[in-house]
Structure formats: C-alpha cells, structure tokens
Amino acid sequence: MLQSQVLISTEKNKNYLKLIDLLFRFITYIERQVVLFDSVEDAAFEKLNVNNTLGTLNAILSLAKQEDKLEAVKEKLRNFKVRVVFTAHPTQFYPNSVLRIIQDLEECIKHNDINKIDELLQQLGKTPFINDTPPTPVQEAQSIIFFLRHVYYHALADIHERIYNEFLDEEEEFKPIIELGFWPGGDRDGNPYVTSEITKRVAQELRTNILKCYYNHFKDVRRRFTFKGVIPLLDAINNRIYTNMFGLNDDLTADELLASLLEVRHKMVTQHNSMFIDELDRFIHRVKLFGMHFASLDIRQDSSIHEKVMCDVVKKYLPDEPISYADWSLEKKIDFLTTAQIAVDETVFEDALVKDTFLTVKAIAEIQKKNGIKACHRYIISNSTSAASVLEVMALFRFCGFTPEQKTIDIVPLFETIEGLDAAPKTMFQLYNLPHYQQHLKRRNRYQTIMLGFSDGTKDGGYIKANWEIYKAKENLSDVSKINDINVVFFDGRGGPPARGGGKTHQFYASQGPSIANNEIQITIQGQTISSMYGSLKQAIFNFEQLLSAGIINDVFTDSKSLLNKKEKKIIEELAETGGEKYLELKNHPKFVSYLEHKSPLKFYGKTKIGSRPSKRTADAKLKLSDLRAIPFVGAWSQLKQNVPGFYGFGYALSKKIEEGKLADLQALYENSLYFKTLMQNSMMALQKSYFDLTSYMRQDKEYGEFWNILHTEYERSVNNMLLVSKQDELMETELISRLSVKYREAIVLPLLAIQQYALQRLEDASNEADRNTFEKMVTRSLFGNINASRNSA
16 A cells, blocks of 8 residues: 555656656747747848838938928938937846847848758757856946947948938038947946946947957958058058057057048048048048947946945044934035035045945046047936935045046936926926036036936836826926026936837837927837847847937927827826826735735846846845836736736726716827827737736635736726727737737747746745745746747836
8 A cells, every 4th residue: 555655656756747847848948939939020120111111211301302391300410319328227038149049040031041040940949048147247248249349330330321421411520410328337226246347347348349340340441442652551540450459559549540540531532533432431430430439338326325425425524523414404415515625535435335436436537538538428326316416426526536627427317206207307407506517517518418217207106107207307307408508318218118118219209399308319228129129230220210210200390280289288197197196006005015026926037147236226135116126027017917017097097087078088189199199009018918817816816816806907997998099999900010029929928927827826835945946947937938028028
C-alpha cells in the first residue's frame, strides 16, 4: 500500500514537472512569436506608411502649394525646432542581441530571403531574452547610442537635406531644426548608480561615437576629393578625427573641425570649379547638426535632493543658524539663494549624494569645455514645487565658483503632479519678476524651458484630469511668459502608452492652437518606443517628420473651427473634474494598492533586470502609491489587461454629460476638435488593449471581488459611451491598421497572460520555497512577451 502511494506521488511529481517545463516552453515560444510579428510589421512599414501620408514633409509641401502657404511654412521652419530626448526609462524588454536580430529579420523579410530568415529564427531560438544582471547606466547609454550611430545620424541628415532643398532658399545658412537629447548617464532622479563619473563617461561615449560616424563618413568624402592642394588638408582633418576617436588626442572641437572643412570648401570653389561640393556640404551639415556631442546630455535630479544639499550647506557654513533650511519660509530661502556667497568644498560633506551633487555641477563645466556648450546645457528639476526649486540649482553653480557669465546652462523646472501643475504659473511669475533670475534669462536670450510630466500626472489625477490640467497649465504658462516677454518652450515628459502621455502624440501638438506657445516641440522618447517607432531609418524619418509637421500644422494650417472655443473648453473642464473625482474615489479605495500588490505582477518589475533604476523611489518594505514609479504602475495594469490609468473616470464623466442631455454636444466636440478627438482615440486604444475576461475569476474573490467589479463596470461604461460619442460600432473602427495590429498582438500573448495568471494564483497558496521560486520566475518571464507585444504598454 505504502509503495503504491509512493509510486502515485512520484508519478504526480513527474507530471507536475512536465507541466512546469511545458509552460516555460510556451513562454519561450510566444516570446519568439512576438519577435517574428515585430519583424514582419516593421518590414511592411514603408508600404503601410507611404511618404505622402498626412504629417510627412511631402504632404506638407503639397498642402503648402495647394493653399499658397509656402512662404508661411518657410517662416515657421526658420523659427521652429523639434528636440527628441531619449531616456533610459526601463520599458525596453528586448536585450540588445534580440533587437539586432529583429533588425536583420526585417531586412530579410523585405527581400523574402527564406533561407536567411530560417537561420535567424534558429539563432533567435537559442538567444536568451533575459539579462543575468541589470544593465549599468553606461550600458543603457551604449544601447541607445547604437541607434544614434546607425539610424539617427542618417535620418536627421536626410530630413534636413530635404528641408533645405525643397522648402528653404538656397542662400539660407544651415542650422539644426531637429535636435537630439539624451538622459542615460545624466538622469540621476531616483537612480543611485548615476554619479558625476558616470555622467562624464557617457559624455565621452557620445563624443567617441560621433567621431566614429565622422571617420567613416569622411572616407567617402576623401574618395572624391583627389585634387592638388586639397589632399594635405583632408589628410590633416582625417588624422585629427582618428586620433581623437581613439583617445590618442583629446583636443578636437566642433568649431576647429568646421574651420578646417570650410578651408577645404574654399579651395574647391576657387580652384576646382566646386566639384563634388554637395558631398562636402553634406558632411559639414552633419558637423553642424551633431557637433562633438552627438546628443545633448541632460542632468536631472529631484528637488528634494537639492533641498537636502542646501540643508547641509547651511548647517556646515552657517553654524549659528538655529533653524534648518527645510523649515525656512520661502522668502528667507529666496533671499539666501540669491545673495549668499559661499565657496563650497564638497569634500567637507559626509553624505555621498551631497558630495556628488557638487561634483556633477563641476562635471558639466568639464563636458562643455571638451564637447561644446550644447553637450550638456540643461539641468532639470523633478517635482519642482516653488521658485526655490529653481533658485537652489542656480545657487549650486554659484557655490561651485561659476560666475553668471560661466553659467551657460538652462534651468528647467519639471511640474508633474496635479498640485504642481496648478502652482506652476504662480511659480514662474515669481521667478520672472526676480531681478536675479531676470539677469539669468537675459543671458539665455530670454528663453525658458518648462517640463511637464504626463506619467505622474495621470497616476495622480487620472487620464482626462491630468491631460486637461497640462493643457491648462500650458495656456497659463504661455500667458505668464508672454506678459513677461519670455519665450517659453514646453518639454513634455511622455511615455509609451496613452496613460503616460503616449499614443497619438503628433495629433496633440497639431491641435494645441494659438493659446499655447509653439516655439519648439520637445518630447521624451523611451524604452520600447525608441526601438518600435524610431528603430529603423524609415520609421525614424517618418516619426521625426510627424513631430515637425505637427508644429507647422498647428501654426500654419489649423482651421479656426477646430480650435477649442469657450463652450467646448467648459465641457472638457467639467468632464475633467467629474472624471478626476471618480478616479480619486478609486485611488482612495482601501483595496487600490493591495489589489495591485497581490493580484498583479507589480512587484516583479524590479526582478526583470531591464534597467539600472530601482522600480520604487524608496526602499520601504510597505508599498505606498507615492513611492511607486509610473512605469511599473501603468505596466501592472497593462499586464492585468485592465489599463485603468488610460480610461478610468472618462467613461463615468461622459455618462454624466449624456444624462444631462449633452450627447449631441459631445459628438460635435469629437467631430470638430482634434484635441478632444485625440484624447478619446488614445483612451479607446487603452480600452482596446483591455481584456477583463482574463481576470473574470476575480469576480468571486472574497477580498477583491467587489474592487474588480468596480473596475469592470467603469470599463464597460467607458466602451459604451466612447462608441456612442464617436459614432463607431467598435473601438478604433476608423484606424484599421492600428486596430488589426492590436488585435493580432493581443491574440499572440493571450496564452502567455493565462500562464501569468495561473502562476500568480499558485503563488498565493505555494507551500514551499521551491514552488514559490518556480512561479515567481514564471511571472517574471511572462512580463517580457506581453510588454514587447504591446509595444507601448509601459
């Protein structure tokens, strides 16, 4: 009898192990299915997005000629810029090795090379998708620099060449219209691994890689310029690029390189009939585009760290001050920050973070001296709360010995919570009227960049509330800046999904209207979005052009009828208030945080090893919403296929308006306002990617059943009301390609999601350490395929 029981138990254990092995094999298979679909879709990009599509340069040129607005477009291009800033936010779940295979697959699929495709799929089957250790900040930087070298060096040159050939006049001096920004190695907000030494290393990586681009490009130039008197000049240029690229010398500046190239150009014009001059001009334009920096490295730190630094400075250098700096009034802080003359020696501080804050300021000067001012000329302050947040950074530079003239840097406040957005106009008005800050702005040509955060705003106030608060903040900040004769530039911190400011971004910019300053479009691009929207030459050109065109359309082609009038703004204001209250009600529900913690894979994000930055702001054992970063917050809802941050409260707000008999007004608003239509379309995308059937078993859960039903009710209400307002029969009905892409991707990962839910359930009653480790690994592995398939879900 006992022997029989042992045999049965052994057999059960074998079957159990076979099941576990099979589930992991399914995960492996689905991960690779997603890669294949990515490659197929990317290969079809050119066919699906032809170059005369709305928002491309060709389309703008045709429209300008048709409406006789070519001169207006030219004028806009002369006074407009786009800056795309690449960040290291951990939303890229493909390791570099897999990204390279995707790129190779894409090319082979285009040419229908079956044998090579087969080889690459075999390579893919044996290539791990998981990092053994998290990447360092330098490795994160190198990953994105790959795209700079192999994609953006060519994409930006192509766009600029067409702009200057097809739009602007021949005699116009070349200047960059699209520029690149860079956060890996400079963004230390919540990342203890980014130090001043790391920042300098990344700046050197950027310098080395642009020199590699120049070296390879210059080979082609030299092949054409084989003329007497020119060859020695070319050899000298080549030698300087080579020795600087390999670190044998470190003395080449962009100005020196341009001067040498212009000397060659002069000889070609005066002595050789300008032969091949276009080839040389293309190279000169690259140097003007990328300098010695390739992309401008931004520094970012949280305002609370700067306050801590000032607390230590006051304690160390004003020992008789009885009150801590943190407890000073705003007026006292401003007086200290604008008048105190302190020569700080960072070595006297015990706190490593305080020391490194001063070393970072000094590192900026080193980087600018070596790579040019553009190499590192912005300091961004997360969670800016008052004028003191900005003045603290200015004081850091003064305490490090910078004179006002040496302070060649823009101080950029970042407002990201609902409370911060509300206070932003008052904060900036106060700064604009401080003589100390007025002098700084005068030296910066009266330009002020203000960053607005979409991710934390949505987490804080809900989708429609956050988006409308940012819209209003932009209007109010535009007014305040105009009154004070300041050229304000808005820098939008956007993520991939609608809940983090992603989705149809270019439509938002095209719909802003004249009440919002449109001097530049600045935007963050991160993680998945870098590889999925800017990962190949054609994709990058298309999406760069979409942003550039949005700024032109907003100023030159926007029909006044499509701009929001007072009545329409009132409707959106009421929707935002109602929706925000509904979201706040959910956020305050006692089960809100625990539901995410226990029913979603939230706590497993930190185990994916895809980024150097921790997934929580503090190391506290207890999870608090305020500590939770927006990426795992939004990503966890996405894994549940509930996408709450992308719609919750919107459907309820619409229902209240419909009950008031305002359906016709809502339908007219959707039809006439590009801004409101884009808000709705993005939310409908979030709903399309939701699938509550996956977690319908929770309906009966004793602890969380009621909470699940609250979410499900709002989901159904949102779907029904958005279809009613948009006059569609199904979500994304008018966006056939996007809808089909979502449909196919969601079908691919559905088995993966089922495995994830199975593992989460088994974890709840796992009785031993071995089972817990197995199912934790299963949940973590399942994160990858789902995030990669969605492309913009985190």
